[in-house]
Amino acid sequence: MGQERIGDIADFISRYLSYMLGAGVHTSRVVRNSKRIGEALGVDVCVHTSQKTAMLTVRDSSGTIDTRVVDIPAFPISFEWNADLSALSWAAYDRKMSLEEIRSRFDSMVSKPKINPFFVLFMVSLANASFCRLFGGGLWAMMIVFTSTMVGFYTRQHLTKCKVNHYIVFIVSAFVASLCASSALSLGIDSAEIVLATSVLYLVPGVPLINGVIDITDGHIQIGISRLVNAFLLIVCIAIGLSATLIMVKNSLL
Amino acid sequence: MIAVDILSDGFFAAIAAMGFGSISDPPLRAFPYIALLAAIGHATRYCLMNFLGVDIATASLVAAFIIGTGSVWCGKKVFCPMTVLYIPALLPMIPGTYAYKTVFSLIMFLQNISSPTQGSEYLQAMIFNGAVSFSVIFMLAVGATFPVFLLRERANSMTRGSRFI
Numbered sequence: 001m002g003q004e005r006i007g008d009i010a011d012f013i014s015r016y017l018s019y020m021l022g023a024g025v026h027t028s029r030v031v032r033n034s035k036r037i038g039e040a041l042g043v044d045v046c047v048h049t050s051q052k053t054a055m056l057t058v059r060d061s062s063g064t065i066d067t068r069v070v071d072i073p074a075f076p077i078s079f080e081w082n083a084d085l086s087a088l089s090w091a092a093y094d095r096k097m098s099l100e101e102i103r104s105r106f107d108s109m110v111s112k113p114k115i116n117p118f119f120v121l122f123m124v125s126l127a128n129a130s131f132c133r134l135f136g137g138g139l140w141a142m143m144i145v146f147t148s149t150m151v152g153f154y155t156r157q158h159l160t161k162c163k164v165n166h167y168i169v170f171i172v173s174a175f176v177a178s179l180c181a182s183s184a185l186s187l188g189i190d191s192a193e194i195v196l197a198t199s200v201l202y203l204v205p206g207v208p209l210i211n212g213v214i215d216i217t218d219g220h221i222q223i224g225i226s227r228l229v230n231a232f233l234l235i236v237c238i239a240i241g242l243s244a245t246l247i248m249v250k251n252s253l254l
Numbered sequence: 255m256i257a258v259d260i261l262s263d264g265f266f267a268a269i270a271a272m273g274f275g276s277i278s279d280p281p282l283r284a285f286p287y288i289a290l291l292a293a294i295g296h297a298t299r300y301c302l303m304n305f306l307g308v309d310i311a312t313a314s315l316v317a318a319f320i321i322g323t324g325s326v327w328c329g330k331k332v333f334c335p336m337t338v339l340y341i342p343a344l345l346p347m348i349p350g351t352y353a354y355k356t357v358f359s360l361i362m363f364l365q366n367i368s369s370p371t372q373g374s375e376y377l378q379a380m381i382f383n384g385a386v387s388f389s390v391i392f393m394l395a396v397g398a399t400f401p402v403f404l405l406r407e408r409a410n411s412m413t414r415g416s417r418f419i
Binding site: 024025026029032076077078079080081082083084086087088089090091094105109114115119120123124125126127128130131133134135193194196197198201202204206207209210211213214217239242243246247250253 | 262263266267269270271272273274275276277278279280281284296333334335337338341342344345346348350351353354355357358360361362365391392394395396398399402403410411412413414415416418419
């Protein structure tokens with residue numbers, strides 16, 4: 001295998017793993033899948049990952065080596081990429097696909113359209129309203145949570161589209177959602193506390209939290225801690241946004 | 255009446271899981287299984303807490319373990335990695351009211367810092383609620399991740415032979 005060929009493989013695998021890490025896949029899966037694709041193409045792959053960058057070395061049996069260092073792009077979390085790109089690595093391995101074939105499949109997978117944002121907005125609002133019900137809220141409480149989540153989540157979608165810093169997005173969205181939810185106090189609803197508590201829960205960063213724990217238990221402790229710190233900062237941002245509302249309405253809550 | 259309570263708990267947990275899951279762009283084929291796992295997990299926790307008097311952290315651990323194990327079985331059917339199914343399914347079990355009370359108590363503690371009795375009451379409430387929230391979230395993550403260690407071979411080849419690519 002020539003140097004150019006090894007370079008091509010390194011380019012593709014580095015792109016593959018940066019997309020997976022960027023889309024919120026836990027580290028051991030990314031490493032495993034990258035090695036599997038490497039094996040399918042007849043090369044050995046070694047990967048080092050951190051929160052913002054990844055590094056990989058590709059080596060063939062004759063000892064030709066190439067190394068790449070890539071930035072990890074900040075994609076929105078995508079379980080679809082997680083499932084499809086993992087399946088691609090198995091398909092490459094089982095069917096002994098060529099690099100060109102794997103690359104064209106990869107390109108078509110990552111260019112697939114995402115779920116419609118308005119559908120997501122509706123689903124998230126419905127989810128938060130159901131969550132309110134699980135905490136013991138009544139019908140009116142559910143309706144207020146539905147509306148507040150809709151306003152809050154729309155704010156989040158809009159600010160993210162405008163490329164505002166994600167910490168600010170979380171603070172503002174939590175504030176907007178909880179402020180809307182505080183209308184439960186003026187409407188005299190019994191479970192106003194539950195309404196306020198539930199209104200910001202659509203922001204909870206579940207994926208980095210669980211990925212952090214998985215990474216740590218899998219031995220990728222550094223990136224696991226980075227993910228947990230990241231999730232913790234986002235939770236602090238939610239608390240700040242909620243606090244701003246609570247300070248304004250605390251007297252009615254006591 | 256008890257059956258209706260359990261079913262409605264599972265039903266609302268299923269809707270919550272599908273909604274929260276949709277933020278993370280799961281494949282459409284995964285939605286029914288996310289809903290099923292969330293409903294079973296949340297209903298199990300509800301039963302453990304309300305009928306057997308188990309505390310919230312242990313009940314969450316058991317429910318998360320069931321969801322994690324279930325996701326190994328369901329994942330193979332729809333060729334999705336376990337995390338795609340169990341992360342959304344765990345989200346309805348996040349201890350929202352405890353987390354809220356932690357933040358509220360912190361604010362009230364800071365507002366009453368000059369009054370020793372009230373201040374310490376709020377501080378106590380903050381630690382109490384914070385400890386519950388932290389333990390439950392930790393137990394959820396550990397409970398769902400544990401089946402991966404038991405069924406590693408199967409868990410690592412869930413997407414093999416996928417017909418959806």
